Amino acid sequence: MHHDVVADWHALLDSDDLSRLSEMLAEYAVFHSPVVHTPQRGKSLVTMYLTAAAQVLLASGFRYVREVVGPSDAVLEFTAELDGVHINGVDMFHWNADGKIDDFKVMIRPLKAVNLLHRMMADMLSAMSAQAAPKG
Amino acid sequence: MHHDVVADWHALLDSDDLSRLSEMLAEYAVFHSPVVHTPQRGKSLVTMYLTAAAQVLLASGFRYVREVVGPSDAVLEFTAELDGVHINGVDMFHWNADGKIDDFKVMIRPLKAVNLLHRMMADMLSAMSAQAAPKG
Numbered sequence: 001m002h003h004d005v006v007a008d009w010h011a012l013l014d015s016d017d018l019s020r021l022s023e024m025l026a027e028y029a030v031f032h033s034p035v036v037h038t039p040q041r042g043k044s045l046v047t048m049y050l051t052a053a054a055q056v057l058l059a060s061g062f063r064y065v066r067e068v069v070g071p072s073d074a075v076l077e078f079t080a081e082l083d084g085v086h087i088n089g090v091d092m093f094h095w096n097a098d099g100k101i102d103d104f105k106v107m108i109r110p111l112k113a114v115n116l117l118h119r120m121m122a123d124m125l126s127a128m129s130a131q132a133a134p135k136g
Numbered sequence: 137m138h139h140d141v142v143a144d145w146h147a148l149l150d151s152d153d154l155s156r157l158s159e160m161l162a163e164y165a166v167f168h169s170p171v172v173h174t175p176q177r178g179k180s181l182v183t184m185y186l187t188a189a190a191q192v193l194l195a196s197g198f199r200y201v202r203e204v205v206g207p208s209d210a211v212l213e214f215t216a217e218l219d220g221v222h223i224n225g226v227d228m229f230h231w232n233a234d235g236k237i238d239d240f241k242v243m244i245r246p247l248k249a250v251n252l253l254h255r256m257m258a259d260m261l262s263a264m265s266a267q268a269a270p271k272g
Contacts, residue, residue: 037222037246066228068206075204075211077228086173090226090243092202092213107226107243110173111254114247 032105052124087113168241171254188260223249
C-alpha cells in the first residue's frame, strides 16, 4: 500500500495537473505549514495550500533528493531555488488505512528560504482568494 | 544495521551524556543547520553544533513524535517548547556502510521557532567558544 501512495504522489506532480490532488486526500486531512503553527484542517484548505505551494515551487528547479518511507508515512526531501535563494525542505505525509493522505507537513531551511516562501505563499494565496471571490 | 544506528542515537540522548556522540560520527560528517545554508564540515564542528542544539532543546520538553527509517537514513520528528513557543522539527541523518553518521540535517517549523532557535543557538555557540578559548 505505502509504495502506491508515494508513487501516486510522484505521478501527480509529474502530471502537471493537480486537479487529482483532492482524490488523494482524506476528508479530514490536515496541513501544517512551514511558517505558521496553527494547522489548516479539511480537504479543501489542504488542497488550496498544497496547490499554492506547488505553483510557487514547481517552477523553480524543484526536485526530490531523498526519500525515506515507512509503513504509513513518507518523508520526501526536496531542493529548489527561487530568486537566487537555495530552498531545502521536506514534504512529510501520513496516510490512513484507505491509502488517503490525512496529514501533510512541510518544513523548510535555511531561514532565508522560510522568509522568502512566507512572502511568496502569502501573495499566491491572496491571488487565489481574489480569483475565487465573486467579481464586482 | 540501520536499527542499531537509530537505537544508538536514542540511547545517547537518553544517557544525559553526549560525550559518546563523536564515536557515532564519521570523520567527514557534515551538519546542515535549520538557519544557515552553508554546511558545517568535519566531526568536531558537527559535534559542537549538535551539542549546542541538545543543550538548548533537551531541557525544553523535547520528545520524538514520529520516526521514519530507511536502509541508511532516518527522519525523527520532534516537538519541544521554549519560552512559550512551540517548536516542531526533524533530525534527518544518513549513515555510511560502517554505521557512522556522515550527514545530519535539522529543519524547524514554524517561522517563530526558527527565529527563536537562531538566537538561542548563537548565544549557546558563543558561550561554548568562550569556554573553549584560552583565558585572558
